[in-house]
Amino acid sequence: MEIKQLYTPCLSEAAYFIVSNGEAAVVDPLRDVDAYLELAKSHNATIKYIFETHFHADFVSGHLELAGKTGAEIVFGPDAKAGFKIHQATDNEVFHLGDITIKAMHTPGHTLESTCYLLSDEQGTPHCIFTGDTLFVGDVGRPDLFSGNLSKEELASIMFDSLNEKIKPLADSIIVYPGHGPGSACGKNLGSETFSTIGAQKATNYALQAKDRTEFVAAITTGLNAPPAYFPLNAKINSRGYESLDEVYKKGMVALTPTELQLKAADGAWILDTRPSTVFTTGFVPGSISIGLDGRFAEWAGSLLPLRQELVLVTEIGKEKETITRLARVGIDNITGYLDGGYEAWVAAGEPHDMIIDIEPDEFAMDIPHDPKMEIIDVRKATEFDGGHVKGAINMPVDTLMDPAEVAMIEDDKNIYVHCAGGYRSVIAASLLKRQGIDNVRNVLGGFGKIKQQKNISVTYAVKSPAEL
Numbered sequence: 001m002e003i004k005q006l007y008t009p010c011l012s013e014a015a016y017f018i019v020s021n022g023e024a025a026v027v028d029p030l031r032d033v034d035a036y037l038e039l040a041k042s043h044n045a046t047i048k049y050i051f052e053t054h055f056h057a058d059f060v061s062g063h064l065e066l067a068g069k070t071g072a073e074i075v076f077g078p079d080a081k082a083g084f085k086i087h088q089a090t091d092n093e094v095f096h097l098g099d100i101t102i103k104a105m106h107t108p109g110h111t112l113e114s115t116c117y118l119l120s121d122e123q124g125t126p127h128c129i130f131t132g133d134t135l136f137v138g139d140v141g142r143p144d145l146f147s148g149n150l151s152k153e154e155l156a157s158i159m160f161d162s163l164n165e166k167i168k169p170l171a172d173s174i175i176v177y178p179g180h181g182p183g184s185a186c187g188k189n190l191g192s193e194t195f196s197t198i199g200a201q202k203a204t205n206y207a208l209q210a211k212d213r214t215e216f217v218a219a220i221t222t223g224l225n226a227p228p229a230y231f232p233l234n235a236k237i238n239s240r241g242y243e244s245l246d247e248v249y250k251k252g253m254v255a256l257t258p259t260e261l262q263l264k265a266a267d268g269a270w271i272l273d274t275r276p277s278t279v280f281t282t283g284f285v286p287g288s289i290s291i292g293l294d295g296r297f298a299e300w301a302g303s304l305l306p307l308r309q310e311l312v313l314v315t316e317i318g319k320e321k322e323t324i325t326r327l328a329r330v331g332i333d334n335i336t337g338y339l340d341g342g343y344e345a346w347v348a349a350g351e352p353h354d355m356i357i358d359i360e361p362d363e364f365a366m367d368i369p370h371d372p373k374m375e376i377i378d379v380r381k382a383t384e385f386d387g388g389h390v391k392g393a394i395n396m397p398v399d400t401l402m403d404p405a406e407v408a409m410i411e412d413d414k415n416i417y418v419h420c421a422g423g424y425r426s427v428i429a430a431s432l433l434k435r436q437g438i439d440n441v442r443n444v445l446g447g448f449g450k451i452k453q454q455k456n457i458s459v460t461y462a463v464k465s466p467a468e469l
Contacts, residue, residue: 001100001121002043003128005177006035007194010298010326011059012184014194016130016177018119020098025049026072027117027130028179029062031245032325036066047072049095051102053132053179054114055080055238057145057231058186059298060331063238065245077115078106083240089115105166107134109159110141110186111235112148116166118174128175129198134159135167136178138191140207142224145186145231152224156217163208172199183296185231188223225381229399230302230330237331245328252313252324252335258349261285261312261339269310269336272301274323275343276316277427281356281443285314285339285346288354290431293319293326295424302330303399304428313338314346356430357442364417364444365454375414379429380421380448390419390451391458398425401432410438419444419451 004017008030016027017039024045026036040047047070050063054077063074064084074086075095089095089104099122107116110133117130133141140163143155150158174197180186181194189206202208210216256264265271265287273280273288274297280290291300293315305311311334315323320338327335339345347353359367367374368390376393378385385395398420400406410416416438420426423446430441444451452459 001098001127003119003177004039005194006030007181009183010296011329012181012190013059014177014179014181018097018100018102019043019045020100020122022046023048023098025051025095025097025102026062026066027051027177028053028056028132029066031060031062031065031242031329033062033066033069036062037069040070046070048097049102050074051117051130052076052080053116053130053134054111055235056133056179057227057235058180058184058302059329060234060242061238064241068244075104077104077113079108080113081239105129107131107159107162107166109143109155109162110134111145112150112155112158114141114162118170126171126174128177129167129170130177130179131167132179133186134162135176135201135205136180136184136187136190137176137193137196137201138205139187139189140205140220141186142188142227143220144224145227145235152221153217156220157213159220160210160213160216167198168202168208170198172197172202174198176201185225185228185299188225225383228299228303230307233307234302234331242331243333245325248328248333248335249321249324251333252337253321254337255340256312256337257340258346258351260337261346262351264310264312264336269312270305271314272305272311272323273314273343273431274316274319275314277424278358280427280431281358283347283353283355284343284431286352286354287435288314288431289435290427292424292427293323298326298330300398300425300428301327301332304402304432305332307331308334311335314343315339317342317344354434356427356434358445359417359442360445361450361454361457364419364442364451365457367417368457371415373413373415375410375416377410377416377418377429378420378448379418379425384421384448386461388452388459388461389448391460396429398429398432401429401436404436407433407436407438412438414440416441417444418442420447422447422449
């Protein structure tokens with residue numbers, strides 16, 4: 001028996017490959033399935049099962065892709081309603097894989113169909129459990145996502161029963177393999193590790209310390225940030241089906257000249273630039289949106305870009321297919337080409353370009369007392385802003401800048417200084433502002449992390465909202 005965790009930091013997502021005596025299974029695969037096929041080939045194994053813990057909201061799963069390429073059976077738990085052929089497991093149903101067994105344990109709460117899979121080794125001893133979004137390291141799945149007509153409190157109450165009746169009675173030595181790690185928006189307090197044990201979680205996970213149902217419901221339903229806008233759409237895609245990734249590549253891997261890219265943009269296509277943020281600011285195709293591959297790319301793309309919006313790409317040379325793959329992971333399929341030769345080809349063709357002024361934190365500090373037209377826009381989340389911000393700054397989280405009404409609050413004659421926590425989100429925000437006609441934009445390098453190190457910058461905890469502009 002061998003178990004391999006395949007972790008994707010961009011999405012904080014963990015898939016699992018299991019093999020025993022020539023038979024393999026995959027738990028919660030990503031949409032691009034080559035890694036699983038290669039593992040099966042290297043182990044001389046046939047993929048027999050694709051186990052899905054639930055209909056994921058934060059990424060498009062690879063169950064249909066993998067089943068189409070292998071003939072493997074797609075397994076969901078009770079209450080799963082899919083628009084394609086699945087094996088709907090019953091609670092405690094046992095699946096045989098080589099010399100081991102995998103038992104489906106229905107654990108509703110994060111979603112109604114949420115199911116964990118308990119693996120027992122060749123001796124029949126429970127060895128590990130794949131918990132999906134039911135149990136994380138340090139947290140449990142949020143109960144406010146794709147949940148039909150139930151309230152988050154009702155789902156949290158259901159999760160209380162699942163954890164106490166199914167998970168906590170398991171042996172302390174059993175390994176916990178969750179669906180996500182730190183940074184995932186599917187929970188609020190995920191730990192730094194990507195696996196643990198039942199015993200460790202019973203001892204340290206705040207959600208498992210609740211004395212009763214009321215305390216548990218309160219603990220996991222308070223302090224939740226709004227989920228990314230694409231979450232319910234991805235959950236629907238996963239339950240209803242989606243286009244083959246091969247077809248997505250066929251549409252997207254089309255080399256465009258600068259003229260062809262301009263024509264597509266004139267017809268309504270959005271230009272997405274995925275080069276590093278530090279490169280983007282030095283020069284870009286006018287109107288481009290910057291979301292660099294070097295950050296939490298897929299999550300921000302899913303949060304900001306309409307899933308059916310036509311996109312054309314500007315990437316680092318050789319990163320075209322990777323960009324398409326990572327967009328497809330969050331359901332963004334409508335890519336219709338990329339700039340052949342990258343931004344360098346645009347410059348070589350003599351086309352007009354735009355740029356964003358980068359300034360160092362010490363220069364920013366010197367400007368504060370001397371620039372009466374300065375407007376400081378902090379694009380971090382509200383919770384980050386409340387934890388400390390530059391005095392006089394206005395909090396406009398990145399995702400709000402897709403709203404023209406929000407951007408319209410910014411006065412045209414102001415000198416706009418944009419920052420986030422470290423520098424990635426601020427470039428996204430600056431590109432959105434530039435795209436909507438706010439040209440006088442400066443990006444503060446290093447974000448709040450560097451800004452607060454400046455002794456002559458005043459940090460405050462008083463909140464000022466965009467409505468006060």
